[in-house]
Amino acid sequence: QVQLVESGGGLVQPGGSLRLSCAASGFTWDDYAIAWFRQAPGKEREGVACITSSDGSTYYKDSVQGRLTISRDNAKNTVYLQMNSLKPEDPAVYYCAASNRITSARAMGVLSIITGWYDAWGQGTQVTVSS
Numbered sequence: 001q002v003q004l005v006e007s008g009g010g011l012v013q014p015g016g017s018l019r020l021s022c023a024a025s026g027f028t029w030d031d032y033a034i035a036w037f038r039q040a041p042g043k044e045r046e047g048v049a050c051i052t053s054s055d056g057s058t059y060y061k062d063s064v065q066g067r068l069t070i071s072r073d074n075a076k077n078t079v080y081l082q083m084n085s086l087k088p089e090d091p092a093v094y095y096c097a098a099s100n101r102i103t104s105a106r107a108m109g110v111l112s113i114i115t116g117w118y119d120a121w122g123q124g125t126q127v128t129v130s131s
Contacts, residue, residue, distance in 0.1 A: 001026045002120035004096050009125030012086055020081040020125060022096030027120075029053065033102035034079040035113055036070060038092035038127075045095070047113025050105040051079060057106035061113060063089075086129045093124040 008020040022034060035050035048061045049070040058070055069082040079096060097118035105112040 002098055004098060004120060004122035006094065006096050006122040006125040009094060009127045011128045011130060013131050014086060014088060014129055016086050016129075017082070017084045018086065018127060020083065020094055020127075022079040022081075022122060024077045024079070024098060027098065027100075029074060029077050031100050032098045033100075033105060033112060034072065035097050035099070035102075035118065036079075036081045037095045037097060037113070037115065038090075039095070040092040045115055047115065049081060050102065050112035052102060052105045052112070055104050055106065057104055059105040059109055059112045083127070086127075088129060091127055091129045093126050095122055095124045097121045
């Protein structure tokens with residue numbers, strides 16, 4: 001049974017940083033892509049970053065490129081999302097998700113951050129940006 005548990009959310013000032021963690025269990029780590037999504041009140045859930053184990057590649061939503069960095073620690077079965085220079089448009093509940101249908105984030109591009117490709121989801125962690 002795939003299980004994903006997010007942590008690391010909280011309150012941060014504009015321009016500040018946070019690192020989110022996604023601890024995964026219950027599946028063959030190397031077979032899965034992990035992505036981060038976010039959902040603000042009244043908005044649809046959107047993908048922000050994906051990382052695949054097969055080739056180590058990543059893909060980012062354009063608007064977060066350069067500010068958010070996704071990485072994975074294979075020894076700990078954990079994926080991280082380092083968020084820097086947080087902006088007023090960043091507050092949301094952030095979710096991690098797993099998919100065994102995303103073979104390469106780089107090759108699949110924007111498809112790698114489409115919700116429909118993902119079958120397993122964590123419970124989410126709240127990120128608030130406020131002064």
